[in-house]
Amino acid sequence: MNAELGWLSLLPSLLAILVAIISRRVIWALLGGVIFAYGLLYSPDLSTAALAAGEGLYGTLVDPGNLMLWGFTLAIGALFGVLEQGGTFGSFVQALENKQWVHSRKRARLFTWVLGVIVFIESNVSIMTSGTTSRPVYDRLGISRQKLAYIIDSTCAPVCILIPLNAWGAFNLGLIGQQEVEQPLMVFAGSVLLNAYAIFALFLALWVAWTGWTIGPMKAYELTAQDDYAKRQSTTKAAPDAVNKGAVATVILSLVSMVVLVPAMLVYTGDGKLVAGSGMFSVFVAIYAALFIAIVGTLVSIPNSVGNVVRGIVRGARDILPLAVILWLAIALGDVTKSLGTGDYLTGLLNTSVPFMLIPVLVFILSGITAFAIGSSWGTFALMIPLAVPLALGLGIPVPLLIGAALAGGIFGDHASPISDTTIMASLASGSDHIAHVRTQLPYALLAAAATIVFYLLAGMFVEVTRVAS
Numbered sequence: 001m002n003a004e005l006g007w008l009s010l011l012p013s014l015l016a017i018l019v020a021i022i023s024r025r026v027i028w029a030l031l032g033g034v035i036f037a038y039g040l041l042y043s044p045d046l047s048t049a050a051l052a053a054g055e056g057l058y059g060t061l062v063d064p065g066n067l068m069l070w071g072f073t074l075a076i077g078a079l080f081g082v083l084e085q086g087g088t089f090g091s092f093v094q095a096l097e098n099k100q101w102v103h104s105r106k107r108a109r110l111f112t113w114v115l116g117v118i119v120f121i122e123s124n125v126s127i128m129t130s131g132t133t134s135r136p137v138y139d140r141l142g143i144s145r146q147k148l149a150y151i152i153d154s155t156c157a158p159v160c161i162l163i164p165l166n167a168w169g170a171f172n173l174g175l176i177g178q179q180e181v182e183q184p185l186m187v188f189a190g191s192v193l194l195n196a197y198a199i200f201a202l203f204l205a206l207w208v209a210w211t212g213w214t215i216g217p218m219k220a221y222e223l224t225a226q227d228d229y230a231k232r233q234s235t236t237k238a239a240p241d242a243v244n245k246g247a248v249a250t251v252i253l254s255l256v257s258m259v260v261l262v263p264a265m266l267v268y269t270g271d272g273k274l275v276a277g278s279g280m281f282s283v284f285v286a287i288y289a290a291l292f293i294a295i296v297g298t299l300v301s302i303p304n305s306v307g308n309v310v311r312g313i314v315r316g317a318r319d320i321l322p323l324a325v326i327l328w329l330a331i332a333l334g335d336v337t338k339s340l341g342t343g344d345y346l347t348g349l350l351n352t353s354v355p356f357m358l359i360p361v362l363v364f365i366l367s368g369i370t371a372f373a374i375g376s377s378w379g380t381f382a383l384m385i386p387l388a389v390p391l392a393l394g395l396g397i398p399v400p401l402l403i404g405a406a407l408a409g410g411i412f413g414d415h416a417s418p419i420s421d422t423t424i425m426a427s428l429a430s431g432s433d434h435i436a437h438v439r440t441q442l443p444y445a446l447l448a449a450a451a452t453i454v455f456y457l458l459a460g461m462f463v464e465v466t467r468v469a470s
Helices: 006-023 026-042 046-062 064-085 088-098 105-118 123-141 145-162 167-177 184-193 196-211 218-234 245-269 279-301 306-340 342-351 356-374 377-395 399-416 421-430 434-469
Strands: none
Touching: 006 026, 006 306, 006 356, 026 046, 026 306, 046 064, 046 306, 064 088, 064 123, 064 245, 064 279, 064 306, 064 421, 088 245, 088 279, 105 123, 105 145, 105 196, 123 145, 123 245, 123 421, 145 196, 145 218, 145 399, 145 421, 145 434, 167 184, 167 377, 184 399, 196 399, 196 434, 218 434, 245 279, 279 306, 306 356, 306 421, 356 377, 356 399, 356 434, 377 399, 399 421, 399 434, 421 434
């Protein structure tokens, strides 16, 4: 087995990403990347490589933790299908319009941003809540689903890392606590404030929500959505139906239960400690509870809706199945790249001599490349924090600064990568074509990354001047 391949270990992920973007056939690109990775790992024994690839894919599919992931992924599709097909979402959107809360595009975008900030307990729940709630409003008002995908993706993950009262915080605090640092909690708190990319991305998303600012490929999708809206407005429409209060209550109760049950289950499974709970199981329970409420509420509030509910479950799960497959293959690719030593190779690049003032920005860039290649911010944190802390201690750089740079790079690479789980979830929740979401979000992510690079360059210069002065 070839465990250390140097730069060759980057090829499977990078080729899968390139092929996915060019061909738009994400599933085949990821499957090819997995097979290629196993081929490198067991080269030149291709028969063993083929068997290992099959075993790896099967193992990823039936892993108990992943089974829960597939289960709640399909349930999310079924939930949205029931609410949409059953007719409750129509009443919910009509109620919002009647209340004049989201009667304009600006208010709709701000509604999504605020919702993403409020639901900071778990990134996937935040993405799904913001996306599924906002999607029918965006369709009604002529805002592209790509703009929705960008706002939820650039709000939910940054908020989860900036307000770390969740599994993100527990994970990273645990990593920092394993290093030789005093008061790891205070160090972690400082690193949160120095996570420049998350801060810039969050407030850039707020600016886009406030102004509707559109750049790059996003323009075409926004124009198409607005043209469709104009055509609908030009046709003669019947008076809107009266709001079904039971249907509205069904939507609100199902979504609120999903949000509330996650922290409740985290406390329950963590024996009273929220950060010690089982995140995956908590999300699984919360989403199935929301689905149950949606089914019962729809049947009670809308007469003769049994057929629509059944069709909604089947259609919703069917529509989301391709993204579940993409998620499966992305996880399998991430697992095999760890065996190839991809992360170790990238982190080892900083062992060479580099100018002191460039260390923070290089940690950010390397962390971003790692997250882009492996499609996992959490995997990147696990690789980069053990590198960042010894570097900071050895060179006399403030530890929170380098941890913040590592966390920032992980979030940026996660945003930019088409094989990232949160990027896939954002496409799923918004109903956007996945590659369209990646292409339209990238200019915004690069803009926030450019501002982050300037920040870390200035921070490095400040640390250098301070060191020389002392």
